[in-house]
Amino acid sequence: GNGGDNTSETSVAKVEAAPSASGRDQIKIVGSSTVYPFATTVAENFGRSTSFKTPIVESTGSGGGLKLFCSGLGDNYPDITNASRRIKSSEVELCAENGINDIVEVKVGYDGIVVANSTKSDRMELTLRELYLALAKDVPDGKGGLKPNDYINWSDINPALKDTKIEIMGPPPTSGTRDAFVELAMEGGCQTFDWIKALKKTDKNTYKAICHAFREDDGFIEAGENDNLIVRKLNANPNALGIFGFGFLDQNGDSVQGSVIDDTLPTFENISDGSYPVSRSLYFYVKKDMIGTVPGIAEYLTEFTSVRASGQDGYLSEKGLIPMNAEEHAQWQSQVRAQKTLSLN
């Protein structure tokens, strides 16, 4: 079981049970739901074209995945975790505490976070500020203070917007998408208020509390680590908006559409060239110690970083991944081949 053992404090003591003579011959992958479709596709191809077993991929969210990943070394813990944001230093510390010192970082490509709704209703055109006002727990009251978010309808924020209820489905805190969205979109909107922006330097904690907290009424619904579910629920409820990665939008272009944010549509091109404001990088992390213990990890890395997978016209781009340019791709490929370990600077 990979759940109960990591009951906090005691887990440190369990490390020595580590790599051992591995009984496991199947790679275990957890982590980001955004990276999940790409990881499963690579896993499937990897399983089909090699004699190794197909890796098991579970979608737990980036944060949840990293937590599991860093809980220990050995058969009972995942070998690889996907993340839709970069690993945090706090997580690297947790890993180190549990004896995981050598982590190989692999960059997968780029992704934009979209705010989408059903094609059955009109495409929304929003600014980061409007998004922030729709989602935040407390909003500026216009008098230099804060008030609890009382915007019910979109038109309450901006009369030009439609007159329907604000209903946004998004990922929970275990999600990298959530972290990235907070940093890019929420902070972006938040900083359009000068006095809040000023707080960033003077009172970082207050600044965070203002910019990072989501409302907790039914304006924002945490949908669990399941982007498919959000897409399906958007189909069911044309008034709702959903927050998820571009890959899912790309796959479901016939049923959902991405909103225009700050006058930019979330398209392949706009995300590649960085003009879409809410875009980030996707990664996965590998335990170096497990390479060679669990058969196939090195080969899986090779497959993932190959041009035919994550390259410019690789099969992952069909799944909605926004690939790195050839130069960056080649650089990551050689870095991974050398099993260069991560060091956050």
Added chain:
Amino acid sequence: MIQGVLIACSFVAIFTTIGIVASLAFEAYRFFGRIPLTDFLFGLEWSPQTAMRSDQVGASGKFGVLPLLSGTLLISFIAMCVATPLGILSAVYLAEFARPKTRNIIKPMLELLAGIPTVVYGFFAALVVAPIIRNMGSGAGFQISSESALAAGLVMGIMLVPFISSLSDDVINAVPQALRDASYGMGATETETITKVVLPAATPGIIGSLLLAVSRAIGETMIVVMAAGLAANLTANPFEAVTTMTVQIVTLLTGDQEFDSAKTLAAFAIALFLLVLTLGLNIVALRIVDKYKQKYA
């Protein structure tokens, strides 16, 4: 010797119960170490997604079970509104009116209905019933969320029909023939016999079977996971989306399972609550049915 083996076997049932209670209680205990019991039982808000890391701002972590309970009860109520009349009338028809031939066709069909996995009901609810209801609603000028309690409740109601009908069928059959004979002997029509003699005599048993059905509705998972929503609304409006206890257990525990956060432990607390609720209902129901059976033993 053999008896020893047999006793050991029958103890598995007890161990299972102990296992269930202990595992739920243990994790729930840890949960209540973080969240006061009163906050859980009487809290009006449910927003369990707390921050994972210190450098993160998550939800404030409100663990009030009432919105989940109200959602569960709302859906169960809708289901029972569908299932009770359908189930009892079906049972009466099968027990009293249907010719053996008809009975031999209908009974297996109802049994089939009972044998359909709930994941199939859930799929049907989400794919077919919910859109129909939403369309009908917007046709009539209503705002119906497509994850309205209505769709899940309706489908769950149908699922419960064979359950109620077969239990009620037993109960109605247990009413002694002598009472029917007495009524027919007085010149009562079949309907008069049923409504004035058989059903009143069977009432306690039928109530018992309805309670059993309620307990099943409350514990039903797949239909609501697939067709009900995630929004923890404290509402009695069947057109709104609600969430249920079982949905939240699944949402909290699939995929990510970090056992040291209140969020994960909350699932066990909900499950304990659910267990107490369904067992309570079940015990009351079995008492009623037992008493009823004794009456006509």
Added chain:
Amino acid sequence: MEKNMTEEKTAQTDASTPIMTASGVDVFYGKKQAIKNVSLDIPENQITALIGPSGCGKSTFLRCFNRMNDTIDSCRVTGDIQFAGQDIYSSKVDVVALRSRIGMVFQKANPFPKSIFDNVAYGPRIHGLAETKDHLEDIVITSLRRAGLYDEVSDRLNEPGTSLSGGQQQRLCIARAIAVDPQIILMDEPCSALDPIATAIIENLMDSMKEKYTIVIVTHSMQQAARVSQQTAFFHLGELVESGATESIFTNPAQERTQNYISGRIG
């Protein structure tokens, strides 16, 4: 016990005109024939006893008279049973109405799980016999009185009928049957579950009831048949072996089988 009957040895007693006549009745349960070509007249205001060994078809035959056999799916009745000049098995006859004219009392007392009052009021209510509440109360009280039960229960009409003793329950069932004002009352071993004292009470009650009603009773006790009935019919293996005045059947049976039964050699 008064016995007013002719001294004939023939099959039919004709002390009074028959209120019901069965001729050539056959009853089948599925393929199995339970009653074979039975003809019998039921004289008005008398008690007719049906006797015979277990399984000979007494109950089955009795239940033909108010078509209670209709409630058994596999049961099929042929032949002719006349009541008030009408074949009761004709499609024109309403079973429900028929049964209100021909009441029935069963072996095991079967009061409804309702109050004593509601038990007796059940029939009048469904048949709409009482216009007012007072009228209904009247009917209930008269019926209980006729069944010899009123004095014992007058102060607890609202208690459940099932709380009474066995003999009282059986009288309650008789009162319930009387309440719809029937002409004939069929009784299927009404005393077999009762103790001797309760039995005696009911036997006396029957005796007094025959002034107003015609009674047909099935009994497994020859002694009871001898005590209460004026006419007796002896059944064996689904056949009516012999019928006639009770006294003559028991003292001077025409058939050897009857003799054997009475003397305990068969059954």
Added chain:
Amino acid sequence: MEKNMTEEKTAQTDASTPIMTASGVDVFYGKKQAIKNVSLDIPENQITALIGPSGCGKSTFLRCFNRMNDTIDSCRVTGDIQFAGQDIYSSKVDVVALRSRIGMVFQKANPFPKSIFDNVAYGPRIHGLAETKDHLEDIVITSLRRAGLYDEVSDRLNEPGTSLSGGQQQRLCIARAIAVDPQIILMDEPCSALDPIATAIIENLMDSMKEKYTIVIVTHSMQQAARVSQQTAFFHLGELVESGATESIFTNPAQERTQNYISGRIG
């Protein structure tokens, strides 16, 4: 039917030595006492009939003799029952061995759903009575012959026992009981589910069996008791009212209750 007994009016018949003696037997079902202080001797190679109204405790008493009551949880037996000089309720007695000495035949024929052969062979098999296959076959055939069934079934020993007629099934059960070579055979209303012809066959069979076995029979038919038994014991409400030679009990009972029962006034 030969009847060889003394002409005593006292409680015990002593034509032959008793093979079993019950003294001061009480039986309780939970708190309810079903048998009250009953003492009775069972004479060897005779037929003893237990009679009495339904529920008086005949079966309960009969089942004390081979401790079949042990199978009922709530049942508790006190008092003394001697068989072959040994209290059968002593803890030293092996119930299994006891039952192989004291066989039992029940009211409803209860053949196992196995072949006729296996039905009869079951007892010898579990008790290890036959060394070889031939020996087993021998036992089966002798038993069937003694039960007067062999001629009717010799060509279909492999057919299921349940395919026989009621009377044949009952004889099969007798053969099965005989096969373990018991000394006493207890029969609980063995004919009550049979037609008169099958009854007659079994009654004759019992008569011939008493040469070799001691038989105790419960019957609800006084006529049957009179026909087959040499000793009769009359039970009422759990008490042994009277016991003695069959002839004297039926012609000249000592107790009024017996008289009332025989003449049909009670029961």
Added chain:
Amino acid sequence: MPDYLLTTSPQMAKRHARHSRFQWYGRIAIGISISFMLLMFAAIFARGTGAFQKTMIAVDVEFTESVIDPNGSRAEMDLKQGNYKPLILSGLQKVVPGVTERKDRNNLYKLVSGGAAFDLGERVAANPDMIGTNQRVWIAASSEVDLYVKGKVDVESDEAIRRLKDQDIAWINMLQDEGRVKKKFNRVFFTSGDSRAPEMAGILSAALGSFFSLLVCFLIAFPLGILTAVYLEEYAKKNRLTNLIEVNINNLAAVPSIVFGLLGLAVFLNFFNLPRSTPLVGGMVLALMTLPTIIIASRSILRSIPQSTRDAAMGLGASKTQTTFHHVVPLAMPGMLTGTILGMARALGETAPLLMIGMVAFIVDIPKGVTDVATSLPVQIFLWADSPEKGFVELTSAAIIVLLVFLILMNLFAVYLRRRLERRW
């Protein structure tokens, strides 16, 4: 004839009318339930039967050695991993001329399944003589093409929101005109595991997962269940302990199934450290869940065995154990099996507890034993039902059909056993 006896009397007419009205309520109630079921079946069949066929495209492929096996090793792995994409693409380009732009080439290649190249690799590895030849091979079309060919794409809708663009449709039509598109039996659906691509996904690994889970469930629940039933019915004296066991069993039967999942998670996975996501744990959880059902059914069967059978054996001097195991249990066996099969049928459809013990992962490989990671049929249905790709709707329905067929077979088997049992008595 007094007229009150006649059916025509007005008061009687009213009462009879009430009666027939009441009868109609019953018929309507049954009608509603059953028509709902039929509607459900119809909806699922209408959506699902399509999945039993899938669209194939005929492509003329040059099996060029230099592309497939540049080192000429003919090693199986090399052949499997060869780069077949350009071969398929150039085959397609021969039919659809004028596709030269890189973007167009990519779009053209998207007509065939992403798995087609692997499929070819397997074919070549199995038959290396193909190398160097030019052959017409049928390869799987992509899910979008499949849906289009099956008429499930609304070509009237706005091109922008369609996954299949007008150009793609023109290409498919060209292929169709040449007779290069046909539907054939979807073997993959029955012979492979899950896949990200609807056209490559199958139910075999889920079905085997279900099979292994049920096997474990049966091996645990059947003996435990019937022995418990035998103990309670045949041996146990009425006392506090047996009473407790009884109450326990009756209540366990009413515990929501998801709670059993939590039990499995907390006890089997976290406490005993049994392998996560495996049929072993799934089967154990299902066994605990079905146990009460089996016990209750078996007890009622044992109760229905006539006491006379026990009396007969006891009367012959058979011991309790001999009586029970020679006579009672064999007689009850068909009935107990019936109860067990019905319990197992319920277990087969059970989803929620399996979600709790991790049998929800993405699993492609076919499990070979009870300790291999697996899902189960209903969980696969749940996973596919949650997948937004249109192609999975069809697959979900088809998987439901398969599941229902299994369930009906199990129920029929139980009915058959029950019939045999009835004949006996």
